[in-house]
Amino acid sequence: GAGVSQTPSNKVTEKGKYVELRCDPISGHTALYWYRQSLGQGPEFLIYFQGTGAADDSGLPNDRFFAVRPEGSVSTLKIQRTERGDSAVYLCASSQDRGGEQYFGPGTRLTVT
Amino acid sequence: AQSVTQLGSHVSVSEGALVLLRCNYSSSVPPYLFWYVQYPNQGLQLLLKYTSAATLVKGINGFEAEFKKSETSFHLTKPSAHMSDAAEYFCAVSESGGKLIFGQGTELSVKP
Numbered sequence: 001g002a003g004v005s006q007t008p009s010n011k012v013t014e015k016g017k018y019v020e021l022r023c024d025p026i027s028g029h030t031a032l033y034w035y036r037q038s039l040g041q042g043p044e045f046l047i048y049f050q051g052t053g054a055a056d057d058s059g060l061p062n063d064r065f066f067a068v069r070p071e072g073s074v075s076t077l078k079i080q081r082t083e084r085g086d087s088a089v090y091l092c093a094s095s096q097d098r099g100g101e102q103y104f105g106p107g108t109r110l111t112v113t
Numbered sequence: 114a115q116s117v118t119q120l121g122s123h124v125s126v127s128e129g130a131l132v133l134l135r136c137n138y139s140s141s142v143p144p145y146l147f148w149y150v151q152y153p154n155q156g157l158q159l160l161l162k163y164t165s166a167a168t169l170v171k172g173i174n175g176f177e178a179e180f181k182k183s184e185t186s187f188h189l190t191k192p193s194a195h196m197s198d199a200a201e202y203f204c205a206v207s208e209s210g211g212k213l214i215f216g217q218g219t220e221l222s223v224k225p
Contacts, residue, residue, distance in 0.1 A: 003156075004156070033212060033213075035213075035215075040122075040217075040218075041218070042203050042205075042217050042218050043157070043203070043213070043215045044215070045212045045213065045214065048212050056211070056212060059212070091156070091157070093157075098211055101159055101162070102159075102213065104149075104156040104157040104158075106156045107156065
């Protein structure tokens with residue numbers, strides 16, 4: 001079956017612009033996670049959804065970052081007023097439920113110029 | 114707070130040699146521990162996980178890891194390296210299998 005997909009695969013934007021990154025989880029997976037991976041680092045947790053609600057958003061770095069999952073399936077990570085330090089690979093993962101194996105998507109590489 | 118330390122950002126072995134990638138963790142509750150592999154331009158793939166059952170965990174591609182509570186370690190091993198094992202490896206910890214806290218990663222190179 002289909003795995004986790006993320007679009008776009010690459011995004012280049014100018015400093016100060018707004019971007020949206022999309023994640024399509026595996027069908028039927030109720031848990032969805034966003035992580036950010038900077039060059040040479042391990043992924044860092046951003047936010048976790050259980051169904052439609054954000055159960056844990058403790059990893060969001062500041063209020064420029066926001067994520068939604070309105071129907072409990074697709075999720076969108078939104079970044080306002082992008083900064084060069086936001087450049088990273090943004091990873092999405094889903095699992096059947098909290099505690100289940102997390103399946104990762106290929107990531108979106110965001111470059112802020 | 115939970116944390117993971119991977120000793121050695123880069124490890125190089127010869128084909129056929131033992132692979133040993135080190136991971137130490139910190140957790141205030143019994144941890145769930147994971148090893149993930151990331152091939153170039155691909156997503157993270159789960160190699161193996163420890164969830165408080167057997168302390169020696171066997172994973173895919175011949176890898177295994179041993180949970181040692183007294184040493185707070187979860188080192189990854191493989192008896193004989195293949196060229197195809199060259200990749201980035203990440204150790205991770207979580208509470209009850211929720212959000213993952215990753216180490217910095219270890220890049221494994223395999224020489225012919």
